[in-house]
Amino acid sequence: MGFTIKIVENDKKIKTLITKSLVKELNIGLKKTASSLIRPIRVLVGVGLRRQPEYYSLDNSLLAASFGLPDGKNRIDEIIDMWLNNITVRSTRITSVSDKFSGGINIGIVDSSYSDVLAMQASSVTTEKGEALPWLEWLLKFGDQKIILDYDIFFNPVGRSRSGLAVMIQRAGSAWGVPSQFAGTEDNNFVTRGLQTIESDLLRVIERTLKTTVRI
Numbered sequence: 179m180g181f182t183i184k185i186v187e188n189d190k191k192i193k194t195l196i197t198k199s200l201v202k203e204l205n206i207g208l209k210k211t212a213s214s215l216i217r218p219i220r221v222l223v224g225v226g227l228r229r230q231p232e233y234y235s236l237d238n239s240l241l242a243a244s245f246g247l248p249d250g251k252n253r254i255d256e257i258i259d260m261w262l263n264n265i266t267v268r269s270t271r272i273t274s275v276s277d278k279f280s281g282g283i284n285i286g287i288v289d290s291s292y293s294d295v296l297a298m299q300a301s302s303v304t305t306e307k308g309e310a311l312p313w314l315e316w317l318l319k320f321g322d323q324k325i326i327l328d329y330d331i332f333f334n335p336v337g338r339s340r341s342g343l344a345v346m347i348q349r350a351g352s353a354w355g356v357p358s359q360f361a362g363t364e365d366n367n368f369v370t371r372g373l374q375t376i377e378s379d380l381l382r383v384i385e386r387t388l389k390t391t392v393r394i
Contacts, residue, residue: 204281207392208269211384212283214391215267218383223265223287226376227258232317232360232368240357243333243343245313246303253300257314260295261288261369283384288369292318303340316356321363324353 227233235241236250247253265287272281292315295301301314316325330352333344346354355361362368 204272204392207388208272208281208283210391211387212267212269214387215283215285215384216265218387219267219285219287219380220262220265222376222379222383223373224258224262226372227261227369229375230368230372232362233258235360238343241317241360244331244354244357245311245316246305246340246344246346247313248340256300257295257298260298264289264294287373290364292364292369305340317360318362318367318369319364320356321361322355322358324355326354328352329354 232241233254236245236247236254238250242248242250266285268284268286270281270284296312296315302310302312304310326346328348328350329346330349331344331354332347360368362370
């Protein structure tokens with residue numbers, strides 16, 4: 179017994195039908211990918227930021243003393259949690275024009291202006307005179323700039339100190355800035371370095387997730 183198959187559509191029509199079906203499957207898969215990526219990306223980013231030396235130094239160590247933070251760890255944890263909660267993963271609809279596909283996954287991790295976290299109460303500390311010291315902005319943006327003139331820092335003080343670790347003392351001609359080993363600029367600070375350390379892990383997570391959610 180023999181079979182005869184007759185294709186009634188032309189090549190162009192068949193190609194259009196295949197492309198339409200492919201685009202549909204890709205869009206379904208990418209939506210699943212986006213929702214599946216949020217949690218692992220948040221975990222990886224949290225790990226990358228919290229293993230930076232700045233994080234540990236804000237916990238009752240040099241940076242905590244330099245900024246006068248008695249609760250440095252709580253503050254930086256609150257700030258990191260804000261970054262993690264603001265992470266976005268969205269799929270953009272796949273379209274096809276002239277055999278070319280466009281669309282995919284958009285991942286937003288940290289606002290490069292840092293405006294979201296710099297507006298937080300945790301990112302500044304208030305002095306006894308009622309002045310707000312934006313310690314996080316100094317740490318992220320000011321680099322080696324001298325910030326407070328005619329003052330120097332004295333460690334292990336006896337007497338009143340916000341952190342109990344250090345105190346600022348007036349000294350003509352002196353100048354204080356973020357300790358050089360921690361000084362960061364907008365494009366090179368503990369956040370950018372922390373994210374760089376997890377780049378390969380992020381790519382692996384994205385690739386693995388795509389393989390399980392996009393089936394074509």
